[in-house]
Amino acid sequence: MALEFKLPDLGEGIAEGEVTTWLVKEGQTIAEDQPMVEVMTDKATVEITSPRSGTVLRLLVEEGTTVPIGTLILVIGEPGEEVTAAPEPAAGPLEPARGSGPSAPTAPAAPGAPPPVAAAPAFGMAAGARPEGKALAAPSVRRLARERGLDIDQVPGSGPAGRVLAGDLDAFQREGAAPVPAAAVAAGGEERFKLKGIRKRITEVLSESVHKAVHVTHIEEVDASRLITLREATRPAAEAAGVKVTFLPFIIKALIATLKRFPMFNATLDEERGEIVWKRYYHIGVAVATERGLLVPVVRDADRLSVIELARELATKAAATRDGSIGVEDLQNSTISITNFGSIGGLFATPIINFPEAAILGLGAVRERPVVWEGRIEVRPMMYVGVTFDHRITDGAEGAQFMNALKSYLEEPALIFMEP
Numbered sequence: 001m002a003l004e005f006k007l008p009d010l011g012e013g014i015a016e017g018e019v020t021t022w023l024v025k026e027g028q029t030i031a032e033d034q035p036m037v038e039v040m041t042d043k044a045t046v047e048i049t050s051p052r053s054g055t056v057l058r059l060l061v062e063e064g065t066t067v068p069i070g071t072l073i074l075v076i077g078e079p080g081e082e083v084t085a086a087p088e089p090a091a092g093p094l095e096p097a098r099g100s101g102p103s104a105p106t107a108p109a110a111p112g113a114p115p116p117v118a119a120a121p122a123f124g125m126a127a128g129a130r131p132e133g134k135a136l137a138a139p140s141v142r143r144l145a146r147e148r149g150l151d152i153d154q155v156p157g158s159g160p161a162g163r164v165l166a167g168d169l170d171a172f173q174r175e176g177a178a179p180v181p182a183a184a185v186a187a188g189g190e191e192r193f194k195l196k197g198i199r200k201r202i203t204e205v206l207s208e209s210v211h212k213a214v215h216v217t218h219i220e221e222v223d224a225s226r227l228i229t230l231r232e233a234t235r236p237a238a239e240a241a242g243v244k245v246t247f248l249p250f251i252i253k254a255l256i257a258t259l260k261r262f263p264m265f266n267a268t269l270d271e272e273r274g275e276i277v278w279k280r281y282y283h284i285g286v287a288v289a290t291e292r293g294l295l296v297p298v299v300r301d302a303d304r305l306s307v308i309e310l311a312r313e314l315a316t317k318a319a320a321t322r323d324g325s326i327g328v329e330d331l332q333n334s335t336i337s338i339t340n341f342g343s344i345g346g347l348f349a350t351p352i353i354n355f356p357e358a359a360i361l362g363l364g365a366v367r368e369r370p371v372v373w374e375g376r377i378e379v380r381p382m383m384y385v386g387v388t389f390d391h392r393i394t395d396g397a398e399g400a401q402f403m404n405a406l407k408s409y410l411e412e413p414a415l416i417f418m419e420p
Contacts, residue, residue, distance in 0.1 A: 002057060003076045007069050008048065010041050011328045017041040018066040019073065020197040023136050028056045029079065035136065036074065040197050044328040045292075055081045064196035137164040145169055146291065198293040209355035217350040217362075218399040219386035222410045223373075224366045228381060230413045234307060241308050247366070248286070248340065249310035250416070254409035255361060256282050256303045257419045259336065262402045264394040265387070266335050267358040276393055285334030285354055286314060288321040289344075296354055297321045298334040338363065348384035359389040361406075385410065 010017055017039040024036050033049045036056075040046070058075040061067055135152045137145070141164055145152040148169065155172045157164035195203065209215075224247070231245055238245040259266040263278040270277055282303045285296040297317035302310060320326040337354040342365035351362045364384035371380050385406065389399055409416050 001078070002081075003052060003054070004072050005036075005051070005074050005076060007039065007067060007071050007073050009069055010039065010046055014041050014069060014328065016066050016068045017046070018196065018200065019061045019063055020045065021142070022059055022063060023047075024056045024059075024074075026056050026059055027082075030054065030056060030076070040201065041328060044326060044331050045197070045324060046328065050076065052076060054079055057081065064194050064200070135164045136162055141166055141169070148173065198295070202293050205355060206352050209353050213353050213355055214391035215350070215353060215388055216391045216396060216399060217386050217388040218396070218403050219348055219384055220403045220407045222383050222385050222407050223371070224381045224383050224410070227410055227413055228366075238308050238311060241312070243308055243311045244315065245307065245311045246314075247363075248314060248338070249307045250413055251361075251363065251410065252284055252299070252302055252310055252338070253307065253416045254406055254413065255284070255336070255338070257409055257416050258402060258406045260419065261405055262394075262398065264398060265359040265389060265402055267393055268356045269358070269390065269393055279335045281335065283333055283335045285337035285357075286317070287337060287339040287354075288318050290322050290324075292324075295321050295326070295331060296334060296337055297326055297330050298332065336360070342366065342383060348386055350386070351388050353388055353390060358393045359387050362386045362388065 007017055018041070019037060020040045021038040022036075023038065024030055024034075030036065030050045030053065032051065032053045035047045036050050037048050038045050039048055054076040055078065056074065057077040059073075060075070061071070061073045067073065135142075135155060136157060136159075137152055142152055144166060145155070145164075150169060150172065152164055152169075155164050155168050156162075158168050159165045227247060227250060230250060231247060234245050259282065263280070264276070266282065267276055267278045269275075281301060284299045284302045286299065287294055287296050297320070299305070299310065299313050299317065305313060317326065317330060320330070334354065334357065336357055337360045339349075339351045339360060340363045341349050341351070342363050345365055347367070348364045349362055351360045353360050362385070364386075366381050366383040368379050369382045370377050371382060372378075373380060385403070387399060387403055387406075389402075
């Protein structure tokens with residue numbers, strides 16, 4: 001009997017997901033627990049496996065389409081069952097699982113007739129139209145193929161069920177396969193890529209932020225001399241703990257000390273109830289640049305962590321974000337975010353708020369510059385630090401006071417540890 005597979009619950013508070021990549025094709029035989037589809041939800045990509053062995057009869061959602069949890073996305077038949085012509089669509093859209101979103105009635109079947117396999121036109125190639133089909137591979141292997149400019153669908157797989165492994169990419173390249181973009185670049189013209197996955201989600205989130213929040217940026221220049229001294233003093237203890245300490249853990253500590261004095265920057269605006277919500281917990285989002293786009297993993301209850309614990313947590317979350325293993329729950333519910341554009345050489349910028357937060361902190365590069373210091377010109381390590389905040393929640397004067405306080409903590413970091 002055919003199994004109608006619906007998009008499962010992907011985590012607390014997740015209402016929908018985007019089908020980014022099908023890992024199977026119609027007519028393909030699949031095994032239980034074999035990866036079938038990659039779904040992106042709230043900026044994390046989840047690989048969904050098959051609940052049973054059988055044959056893929058229908059793929060019902062096109063790549064790049066966002067559907068509610070509970071939507072019918074594919075149909076799995078018995079082993080050896082053949083793909084038949086797609087049925088006529090029923091009167092109405094696909095019906096999500098009960099309790100997981102709006103539903104619409106479907107046309108009743110004729111008495112004694114077998115139930116329809118699907119309630120929407122199928123898409124994709126018929127079995128045998130392209131024997132290679134979509135390559136079966138882990139997200140990390142797909143990313144590696146993209147980095148090398150390889151068409152993974154052309155790579156023979158040596159893993160179970162023809163799964164493409166990282167070693168298969170090496171073998172494919174050794175055989176002299178040309179990178180995918182080379183021909184397009186040589187021929188000139190233009191290339192088009194479907195807006196989907198994380199890039200689509202980033203587009204939606206940032207557009208909402210720009211259209212709803214009233215952005216104002218306040219920038220200060222900070223002398224990082226004592227911050228550098230403190231980091232160097234901490235280095236031996238950190239190395240003994242197996243952790244590399246950057247400036248960021250100290251900056252997070254300074255930020256939290258500042259937020260306790262200016263809670264309106266650790267807040268959200270509840271527009272429905274007409275309330276500003278000050279948050280007395282500190283979940284710090286830290287922007288991480290990945291091959292797929294900018295993601296913001298969250299360090300929860302950062303105020304309860306030591307500098308070394310923060311450094312370890314930041315390194316772990318950043319690594320998981322870059323290799324695609326970060327969980328959905330680790331990309332949600334930050335109270336304020338930090339973007340360190342200085343790590344790639346930027347002096348200053350005006351970052352966009354990670355909506356619905358009230359503010360985002362931007363960190364520029366630390367560079368030696370001549371400055372007037374105690375009446376004389378000296379070369380000192382300086383950096384620009386700025387906060388972009390929602391003017392609906394707080395005013396410009398408070399933005400200046402916030403930055404003055406943060407500047408004092410960064411220039412005299414010992415003050416951080418004197419705060420309750």
